[in-house]
Amino acid sequence: MGVAYDVTKDVKYLSGATTAMGYIFGNNVLENSYVTGYGTNTTQYPHHRYWCPQMKAGWPYAPNGCLSGGPNSDMNDPLIQGAGYKIGELAPMKCYLDKNDAWSVNEITINWNAPLVWMAAFAEEEAPKADSNSTEEPTTDALYGDVDCNGVVDIVDVLTLNQYLTGIAEYLTPNGEKEAQGKINANVDLDDKIDDADAMNILKSLVKLVTLPVKK
Numbered sequence: 001m002g003v004a005y006d007v008t009k010d011v012k013y014l015s016g017a018t019t020a021m022g023y024i025f026g027n028n029v030l031e032n033s034y035v036t037g038y039g040t041n042t043t044q045y046p047h048h049r050y051w052c053p054q055m056k057a058g059w060p061y062a063p064n065g066c067l068s069g070g071p072n073s074d075m076n077d078p079l080i081q082g083a084g085y086k087i088g089e090l091a092p093m094k095c096y097l098d099k100n101d102a103w104s105v106n107e108i109t110i111n112w113n114a115p116l117v118w119m120a121a122f123a124e125e126e127a128p129k130a131d132s133n134s135t136e137e138p139t140t141d142a143l144y145g146d147v148d149c150n151g152v153v154d155i156v157d158v159l160t161l162n163q164y165l166t167g168i169a170e171y172l173t174p175n176g177e178k179e180a181q182g183k184i185n186a187n188v189d190l191d192d193k194i195d196d197a198d199a200m201n202i203l204k205s206l207v208k209l210v211t212l213p214v215k216k
Contacts (some may be wrong), residue, residue: 002122022159029093037064045100047107054100067116069107071096076104123155144212145202146185149178161199188212
């Protein structure tokens with residue numbers, strides 16, 4: 001989808017790519033980030049020969065930024081089978097166990113960590129600081145699109161807003177701080193409600209298709 005966006009500049013491919021990244025980082029049914037060290041609930045015990053403190057005291061945890069394979073409805077390893085999960089009786093996205101020996105659902109391999117690096121670079125390249133100058137007269141002191149109120153409009157704001165809209169995240173801003181301002185910043189089409197149209201317009205602003213705020 002990233003390459004499709006590079007070729008066509010059709011924002012639907014960018015939206016698909018960022019939605020997939022959102023899934024990996026916690027916008028999923030388990031609310032678990034499969035990238036170690038990133039997210040509120042994150043994988044800690046991936047299947048690895050050295051990063052395995054569950055297997056031997058004093059051995060290191062996986063460093064931040066390692067992607068686990070994640071849910072696998074085949075559940076091939078003995079550990080997850082011994083946990084009582086039944087094939088066909090559990091939703092595929094719930095077929096996961098954060099244990100070092102659960103190799104069929106929690107392994108680290110180069111063939112999905114390499115694409116994670118590619119996608120992270122792609123997202124960074126396509127998410128420059130948005131132009132906060134507006135052709136509309138602002139109704140309040142706001143950096144429209146800066147949902148998490150960190151002073152920058154970037155792809156994280158899109159992911160944060162989507163998590164909030166789907167109920168994954170309770171707040172738009174860390175620990176609820178500046179929550180009121182975050183909601184003002186998120187209302188980029190100035191219609192007094194926050195919805196998926198706002199998320200899409202923030203995404204479009206990152207690739208210079210619109211300038212925030214955007215009137216319907």
